[in-house]
Amino acid sequence: MRYALQRIAQFFAVFVLVTFLVFITTRVGSKDPARDLAGGTVQQELVDQVTARYHLDAPLPIQYGYWLKDLVTFDFGYSYAQSQNVTDMFKQRLPNTFFISFWAILIGLVLAVPIGVYSAYRRDGPFDRSLSFASFGALSIPALVLAVLLRYVFAVKLKWLPADSDYIAPWDNPWEHFRNFFLPSITLGLGLAAVWSRFLRADMALTLQSDFIMLARAKGMSPQRVLWRHALRSSILSLITSVALQMSGLIGGAVVAEQVFAMPGVGDRLVFAVQGNDLLTLQAIAAVLVAIVVFVNLVVDLLYSVVDPRIRHVRALG
Amino acid sequence: MMFVAALAAFGLIAGACGDKKDDAETAPSGTEAESGTETTVGDGAADTTAAPEEEATTTAAPEAAPTIGGKLIVAGEAEVANPWTPAQMQCDSYCQMRARTFFDPLVVVDQDLQPQPFLAESVTPNDDFTEWTVKLREGITFHDGLPLDADAAIKNLRATGGGLLVAAAVKDVAQVPTAADPTKKELKIEKVDDLTFTIFMGKDGNPDQPLSWPLFAYYLGGQLGFMASPAWLDAVAAGTGKPDQPVGTGPFVFDSYAPGDKLVVKKNPSYWLTDADGNTLPYLDEIEFRVIPDSQTRGDALRAGDVNMIATSDASVIADFQDAAEFPIVEQSEYGETSYTMLHLSKAGPLQDQRVRCALDQAIDKVDLIDTVAGGIVDPANGPFSPGQEGYLEDNGELPYDPDAAKAAIDEYEAETGTQVSIIYSTTTANTSLLTAQYVQDAWAQIGVDTEIAQIEQSKLINNALFGDPAFDAFGWRNHAGLFVDQQYFWWHGSAATPDGGLALNFGRLNDPVINDLLDQSRVEADADARRGIAEEINKQFAKECWILPAWYTKWGVIHDGVGGIGNSPLPDGGTMRDGAGFPGQVWLTAAFLAS
Numbered sequence: 001m002r003y004a005l006q007r008i009a010q011f012f013a014v015f016v017l018v019t020f021l022v023f024i025t026t027r028v029g030s031k032d033p034a035r036d037l038a039g040g041t042v043q044q045e046l047v048d049q050v051t052a053r054y055h056l057d058a059p060l061p062i063q064y065g066y067w068l069k070d071l072v073t074f075d076f077g078y079s080y081a082q083s084q085n086v087t088d089m090f091k092q093r094l095p096n097t098f099f100i101s102f103w104a105i106l107i108g109l110v111l112a113v114p115i116g117v118y119s120a121y122r123r124d125g126p127f128d129r130s131l132s133f134a135s136f137g138a139l140s141i142p143a144l145v146l147a148v149l150l151r152y153v154f155a156v157k158l159k160w161l162p163a164d165s166d167y168i169a170p171w172d173n174p175w176e177h178f179r180n181f182f183l184p185s186i187t188l189g190l191g192l193a194a195v196w197s198r199f200l201r202a203d204m205a206l207t208l209q210s211d212f213i214m215l216a217r218a219k220g221m222s223p224q225r226v227l228w229r230h231a232l233r234s235s236i237l238s239l240i241t242s243v244a245l246q247m248s249g250l251i252g253g254a255v256v257a258e259q260v261f262a263m264p265g266v267g268d269r270l271v272f273a274v275q276g277n278d279l280l281t282l283q284a285i286a287a288v289l290v291a292i293v294v295f296v297n298l299v300v301d302l303l304y305s306v307v308d309p310r311i312r313h314v315r316a317l318g
Numbered sequence: 319m320m321f322v323a324a325l326a327a328f329g330l331i332a333g334a335c336g337d338k339k340d341d342a343e344t345a346p347s348g349t350e351a352e353s354g355t356e357t358t359v360g361d362g363a364a365d366t367t368a369a370p371e372e373e374a375t376t377t378a379a380p381e382a383a384p385t386i387g388g389k390l391i392v393a394g395e396a397e398v399a400n401p402w403t404p405a406q407m408q409c410d411s412y413c414q415m416r417a418r419t420f421f422d423p424l425v426v427v428d429q430d431l432q433p434q435p436f437l438a439e440s441v442t443p444n445d446d447f448t449e450w451t452v453k454l455r456e457g458i459t460f461h462d463g464l465p466l467d468a469d470a471a472i473k474n475l476r477a478t479g480g481g482l483l484v485a486a487a488v489k490d491v492a493q494v495p496t497a498a499d500p501t502k503k504e505l506k507i508e509k510v511d512d513l514t515f516t517i518f519m520g521k522d523g524n525p526d527q528p529l530s531w532p533l534f535a536y537y538l539g540g541q542l543g544f545m546a547s548p549a550w551l552d553a554v555a556a557g558t559g560k561p562d563q564p565v566g567t568g569p570f571v572f573d574s575y576a577p578g579d580k581l582v583v584k585k586n587p588s589y590w591l592t593d594a595d596g597n598t599l600p601y602l603d604e605i606e607f608r609v610i611p612d613s614q615t616r617g618d619a620l621r622a623g624d625v626n627m628i629a630t631s632d633a634s635v636i637a638d639f640q641d642a643a644e645f646p647i648v649e650q651s652e653y654g655e656t657s658y659t660m661l662h663l664s665k666a667g668p669l670q671d672q673r674v675r676c677a678l679d680q681a682i683d684k685v686d687l688i689d690t691v692a693g694g695i696v697d698p699a700n701g702p703f704s705p706g707q708e709g710y711l712e713d714n715g716e717l718p719y720d721p722d723a724a725k726a727a728i729d730e731y732e733a734e735t736g737t738q739v740s741i742i743y744s745t746t747t748a749n750t751s752l753l754t755a756q757y758v759q760d761a762w763a764q765i766g767v768d769t770e771i772a773q774i775e776q777s778k779l780i781n782n783a784l785f786g787d788p789a790f791d792a793f794g795w796r797n798h799a800g801l802f803v804d805q806q807y808f809w810w811h812g813s814a815a816t817p818d819g820g821l822a823l824n825f826g827r828l829n830d831p832v833i834n835d836l837l838d839q840s841r842v843e844a845d846a847d848a849r850r851g852i853a854e855e856i857n858k859q860f861a862k863e864c865w866i867l868p869a870w871y872t873k874w875g876v877i878h879d880g881v882g883g884i885g886n887s888p889l890p891d892g893g894t895m896r897d898g899a900g901f902p903g904q905v906w907l908t909a910a911f912l913a914s
Contacts, residue, residue, distance in 0.1 A: 081777070082397075082577040082578065083401050083402075083561060083562040083577055084562065084576075084577045089577075092576045092579065093579075148614075151615070151618055152618070155618060155619075155621075155622040155624075156618045156621045156622055159622055159623060161622075162619070162622060162624045163615065163618040163619045163621070163622040163624055164393065164608065164610060164615070164616075164618075164619035164622070164624035164625060166624075259611070259612060259615075260612070260615060261615075262393075262608070262610040262612070262615050262616075262619065264576070264578055264579040264609075268578070269578065272578065272775060275747060275774060275775030275778055276775045276777055276778040277778060
């Protein structure tokens with residue numbers, strides 16, 4: 001419990017530190033924050049309104065304080081550059097990024113776990129060699145190239161799936177949801193599967209040489225039970241860590257999928273915000289990403305003790 | 319994905335563009351355009367803008383029986399619409415195309431390139447074109463039920479005419495102090511009756527210096543002429559209305575808008591215009607406009623059947639579709655834009671020297687550039703006026719490609735001044751823009767000029783140019799569609815070259831007394847031949863001074879899967895309007911219908 005509280009405190013500290021840095025960077029990097037916030041080509045009256053609304057005359061830490069206060073009430077501000085409330089932007093775009101990422105992770109895990117386990121089990125055999133080759137191939141292909149290739153084959157040539165993906169909620173129409181999200185998700189998922197299967201294979205290979213595995217085998221336990229019940233559980237920590245670490249990278253990767261498949265997501269908007277000096281959007285996305293990444297890592301950290309009794313024991317000792 | 323770079327085409331005025339499939343029948347030659355101009359300004363607007371017959375809203379039917387209903391999905395390149403209030407729209411081509419579904423203008427351009435009254439019943443100048451009287455059609459209502467009357471139109475014209483962008487374009491409309499605040503000014507417009515009002519021209523807005531402006535009617539066909547609900551405008555101004563939920567009189571009613579993603583409009587069931595058979599327009603139930611920035615993705619979305627229509631100026635994509643019979647292309651290459659390198663002419667340094675500017679121009683092999691980045695399907699440009707436009711010349715005296723001469727000029731300048739010529743070249747993030755920039759960078763390196771490329775998101779790049787960001791020397795640019803040189807006035811006249819830091823529609827901040835004088839002459843000139851002569855002199859001056867570095871004349875393609883009624887949007891008094899009145903890359907969708 002004490003450990004969990006410490007981690008939660010760290011969560012808030014990291015969140016405040018990173019968002020403050022992002023806030024300062026965006027404001028210092030802008031020649032005219034008031035005009036940027038007002039959308040650029042606007043009358044001075046609007047610039048003045050924006051200055052008052054966001055307290056731009058105040059010192060930066062005070063401005064940050066006001067921004068943080070608004071954030072607590074989920075008021076991310078209004079992006080004049082996009083004529084859109086930033087909260088509405090999240091409502092519009094976050095589901096796309098979430099589902100792309102969610103399905104990409106799921107695809108990655110569904111492929112990586114059996115491949116990693118069997119590659120380790122049949123290490124250096126034909127199965128392992130072929131999958132090693134395939135994994136390196138998947139790792140070598142940039143997501144952009146893969147996305148364009150998939151779009152050309154499955155959308156343009158075969159016309160099975162859309163080239164211009166659209167948001168359909170899974171509960172509204174599962175089939176259309178699948179059709180629209182499959183290509184963006186597999187674009188990211190294949191790369192993840194390749195990385196994770198290599199991680200898992202390496203860990204599993206070591207675990208399979210451990211004494212307790214030898215003992216289990218000596219006791220006549222079936223290979224399947226040894227692999228899936230004992231070896232996998234002991235080898236999965238690095239996989240969990242990698243999944244958590246990939247969360248921030250996934251948002252970056254989602255930009256490629258979102259742009260190639262014309263699926264408006266948060267990653268796509270982040271790029272636009274950076275290029276267009278859309279400061280409020282930039283700060284809001286950074287805050288949400290920091291929150292997600294820090295939160296996921298917090299959960300994963302807590303999960304370690306669930307998965308591995310040794311960690312639980314060490315933490316219990318303080 | 320765009321070619322050279324920034325789309326800086328604001329929808330301030332009505333122009334026109336060609337249409338390949340209709341070229342033989344309808345595309346006007348320069349002569350036709352001129353004669354049309356003569357009719358408008360010479361024989362008096364009475365002939366061309368006379369009050370229509372009683373059955374004003376009955377017009378020619380489309381070429382094939384239209385399919386009624388259905389949803390059309392259109393994809394375009396960028397989202398720069400921002401607020402949809404006509405005063406604040408920063409409208410590029412795709413923005414105009416979308417805006418024309420929920421806003422109607424007072425005037426449109428017909429197939430003969432004549433301005434024709436649309437929401438207006440007549441637009442009539444006085445004898446010396448210093449006053450324009452507009453009479454509105456009766457019975458037209460906004461989507462919120464309010465009537466379109468003189469008060470509403472005057473409110474719109476004053477609001478839009480006072481907008482940051484449009485104000486510079488209509489600087490020669492007279493201005494008077496507002497009733498509420500004498501320190502502020504508004505366009506001088508006098509109400510005649512409930513449906514009629516008169517707009518007064520005045521040199522630089524001075525009501526005491528009436529100015530003859532024979533082509534002013536064209537301005538009522540662009541952003542200035544869009545009519546929005548006065549109640550909505552009031553609500554937006556008061557902060558209680560949403561600027562992204564437009565209310566106009568157009569054929570479609572706003573439904574939803576997700577910036578950068580999609581805009582959905584639905585059929586206006588009580589639209590005022592009908593076709594020749596009496597069918598209420600529009601035919602479609604709904605249009606979904608998507609934004610797909612990458613032109614290749616847009617093309618693939620059309621091939622995959624995800625969308626019905628795309629607009630692109632990416633020559634390689636147009637070339638890809640040219641052999642695909644199932645996807646007809648409306649190619650627009652007349653009266654269009656010029657792709658060029660715009661120079662930051664107010665910035666101190668080498669670009670102030672004509673030798674340097676011309677050397678940069680002579681260093682580029684345009685034919686090779688076009689083959690390299692534009693699929694070889696566009697024509698090299700020699701100036702700001704594209705084929706068909708007033709002032710276009712096949713030979714305007716532009717110096718030929720000559721890298722040796724260019725290098726000698728740069729060497730001479732550097733020896734004379736001791737200054738190394740280096741350029742910061744800003745362009746958009748599109749892949750083709752980068753390819754172009756890299757080609758230019760390489761060509762300039764051959765003559766000893768260092769070039770740094772800065773890729774910037776399109777709307778930001780436009781803002782940088784608008785406000786004259788001193789960080790940049792040159793911008794990849796695409797602009798200047800239209801018919802007459804008067805429509806280029808605010809792009810090139812020194813009065814629109816606000817110093818850096820202020821907003822300038824004259825983006826490059828050109829201030830050439832010769833061009834200023836010629837533009838002023840052109841504005842008041844009613845004779846088409848005389849005006850063409852003036853425009854040609856302007857073109858030659860551009861070439862002599864190398865004020866811009868022309869690359870090619872932009873070709874636009876609207877590619878679709880058999881959508882009907884394109885180029886057939888009816889005029890209320892008979893005939894059809896010319897698609898792209900304002901910008902190429904647009905088709906009006908009032909009479910569009912899905913392939914059966």
